[in-house]
Amino acid sequence: MIPSPAKFGETQAVRRRRREERVARAAFGVMALVLVVPLVLIVSHLVAQAFPLLSWDFLTTNPVAGMRKGGVWSALLGTIWLVGVSLAVAAPIGVLTAVYLNEYAGDTWLTRIIHLAVVNLAGVPSIVHALFGLGAFVIFAHLGRSILAASLTLAIMTLPVIIASTKEALASVPNSFREACWNVGATRWQTIRGIVLPNSISGILTGVILQVSRAAGETAPIMFTGAVFYKKIEAGNPFAYGLKDQCMALSMHLYTVTTQVPDVPHALPYAIAVVLLGTTLLVNATSIALRVYLRSRKKW
């Protein structure tokens, strides 16, 4: 007979479980790190390859010589316009829809249909959005291929995610605040304006702004609805595009330069990619800064 081990001593089973614990921890940790590696590789590779071309002039001059030389001004400005207009359309509609769904609507067949529509809209591939935009905005609404048509298409694409993230932000406001308001006789709108919105605004803005970077990167929805291969505009004038104009866009420009134009300098596509990436990173950084600022003002 082996003497029984001391109380609380380690048995075979406990040792095995501890080994498993160590393996699990290591495995999950490695997976998380693996995620970082491609990001770092992609960004550093892009920047290294693009380095010879990157300069202020690259941002502020139009492409020349069949897009083989010059900068990306008209594409950069086009992207800014597309994203800006689509945001101006999608943000109010999305936020108001989410407020309705979260604060006013009960669980009825109507809200269930809206829900279903939102979820399914989010799952529609962007090329399908593009075809819808072509049919609905370009042809049916007679907007023609224009910034307006392309922006509306992008807006429809970003709407469902804005609605979902806004709803989440609203739902994170504790119900006890709403109860407190109702019980001093606040209407729903007074509750929303006085308490719910001020306390969810950081989450709402984050959700909205993150959609900006998604819209900036999309090519499919704009290539049928308003983006063109090449367009020369007045350099340095931020209002060189009008709503009814067609425009260039960074994502489309990158596609064109890499696949359609022969004899492009090696660094050019990389430089365009860096500008696109930089734009979205800038927007994301703004969103983070805004969130930090608004969080610091909110306490409960």
Place this chain on the structure above:
Amino acid sequence: MASSAEGGALSDPGDLSIETRDLCLWYGTFQALKDVTLSIRNGLVTSLIGPSGCGKTTLLRCFNRVNERYGYVTTRGEIRVLGKNIYDADVSLVALRKSVGMVFQRPNPLPLSVYENVVFGMRLHGERGAPKKKDMDEAVERALGEVGLWHDLKDRLTMKATSLQLEQQQKLCIARLLPLKPDVILMDEPCSALDIEGTRAIEELMWALRGRYTILVVTHNMAQARRASEECIFMLLGEVVEHSPTSDLFLAPRDARTAEYIEGRYG
């Protein structure tokens, strides 16, 4: 004030703050209140006791119709507050809730300053534009004075209400109702998140406020009902079993179910 001719069983109708007649309430298909007929007297502290799920909180929430915000509620029967049937078509929910305020289990000050919490209701109900600064200052001093917070907080009116101690938060939640000049204050287990000192303070406050306001307090704590209320209602499975002066209910319960409950046989 009172128009109900039938009146309640306990005293003449002019004294009644809240009356219900055959009040039934369903959450979906579940019946939470069964033929509740009650007469609650003006200016008293009345406690509602009973085991979990007996409908105390549901009943409380009926009195300012805030139940309707929680979805799928159907009610039948009549509730009169100060003689007025609150299901009449001409009743404004805003005016009703102004007159019948509620205090919750977890103190729920709004994420605003102490000052803004107290004037929140005034701002909501202001006739046109913001109320005058002077009126608000006076209201804050009076309301905080009534709940015994003025002395402690008069120099900290701009601090976040959510960073106060729990006891102070709960007092503030009561103070928040007062500038609206309510007639009835409903309290849903107002002390269950507080320690002994906090509980004592809130009970003393209830006692101090009685007479000026009709106070209805739901409690899980039988000893509290006994200490801090003048009349007591015992509920079981959605029905009112007994409603008597507190001392009678605890010393000489009329119903066998009440007797067993206060002896601690169930619940």
